[in-house]
Amino acid sequence: MHTRRRPAVSALGLAALGLLAASFWVSLKLVPPDRLMGNVQRIMYVHVPAAWVGFLAFTICFGASLLYLWRRDLRWDSLARTSAELGVVFMGLSTALGSIWGKPTWGVWWTWDPRLTTAAILLFVFLGYLALRGFVDEPERRARWSAAVGIVGFLDVPIVYLSVFWWRTLHQKPSGPETVATPMRVALLLGMASFTLFFAFLLAERYRLARLESELELAEVSHV
Amino acid sequence: MFESISYASAAYLLTALVLLLYGASLLRRLGRAERNARAMTERSADSPDSSGDRRHRSTRGRSSVPHTEWTSEEVPHA
Numbered sequence: 019m020h021t022r023r024r025p026a027v028s029a030l031g032l033a034a035l036g037l038l039a040a041s042f043w044v045s046l047k048l049v050p051p052d053r054l055m056g057n058v059q060r061i062m063y064v065h066v067p068a069a070w071v072g073f074l075a076f077t078i079c080f081g082a083s084l085l086y087l088w089r090r091d092l093r094w095d096s097l098a099r100t101s102a103e104l105g106v107v108f109m110g111l112s113t114a115l116g117s118i119w120g121k122p123t124w125g126v127w128w129t130w131d132p133r134l135t136t137a138a139i140l141l142f143v144f145l146g147y148l149a150l151r152g153f154v155d156e157p158e159r160r161a162r163w164s165a166a167v168g169i170v171g172f173l174d175v176p177i178v179y180l181s182v183f184w185w186r187t188l189h190q191k192p193s194g195p196e197t198v199a200t201p202m203r204v205a206l207l208l209g210m211a212s213f214t215l216f217f218a219f220l221l222a223e224r225y226r227l228a229r230l231e232s233e234l235e236l237a238e239v240s241h242v
Numbered sequence: 243m244f245e246s247i248s249y250a251s252a253a254y255l256l257t258a259l260v261l262l263l264y265g266a267s268l269l270r271r272l273g274r275a276e277r278n279a280r281a282m283t284e285r286s287a288d289s290p291d292s293s294g295d296r297r298h299r300s301t302r303g304r305s306s307v308p309h310t311e312w313t314s315e316e317v318p319h320a
Contacts, residue, residue, distance in 0.1 A: 061253040118253045230275040
């Protein structure tokens with residue numbers, strides 16, 4: 019059984035925590051406030067990385083679901099389940115951070131803007147994915163149904179990203195290097211790197227937990 | 243300006259709380275699963291099944307009922 023944490027994963031966790039702390043310090047202390055929005059713009063350095071990691075997690079879930087349907091190996095199902103759970107955590111965080119940013123900027127906590135609405139749909143589809151897994155006991159059937167939801171749910175990811183180009187939205191379009199000052203770009207890249215590293219650590223540990231749970235479940239069944 | 247600092251502080255506090263609480267909860271669940279796995283391994287090692295009788299071990303994990311009981315044709319009608 020997968021009972022031991024590998025030293026590389028422990029080192030990854032410590033490095034991720036250190037980089038997160040450094041990223042917070044740079045974002046809150048070193049980078050100057052935005053000329054128009056003031057300090058509230060600092061939310062960008064956590065909101066964008068959280069959304070990026072959410073997208074990354076749902077993409078991994080999509081790939082693992084396809085591989086499960088192809089190979090019928092439950093390890094791919096464990097990876098899909100792991101990344102879906104992390105995707106919900108990070109997408110939920112990104113949505114909450116966007117709401118905190120929206121209140122002083124737009125005057126409302128929430129509005130039915132295309133970007134916000136498609137992101138909320140994505141979040142609820144994957145909450146449904148996790149709920150579905152709780153309803154089905156038989157591992158193979160659970161994996162098959164979840165893979166179908168994981169694949170269909172992923173189709174919303176490009177829609178969320180492209181929504182700001184397709185429709186007139188309150189949410190701004192993605193910023194590029196030509197529209198962001200260098201210190202702000204560095205802080206944003208640091209945020210992206212630290213969130214990605216922390217996500218990698220959580221993914222490794224959550225996957226190990228999923229495999230342990232799966233093996234314990236099989237062992238319980240075989241002892242009945 | 244004070245208000246915008248409050249919003250930014252709330253956002254960073256929320257981020258730190260979510261990441262740390264999720265990480266801590268994950269490590270706690272992992273610790274519990276590891277203990278269960280160890281207990282399961284020890285139970286298997288202590289059980290008579292593991293005494294080296296190959297014939298007996300080969301039937302481990304299977305029910306004593308015949309396999310045909312799982313086929314739909316064999317399910318008795320109420």
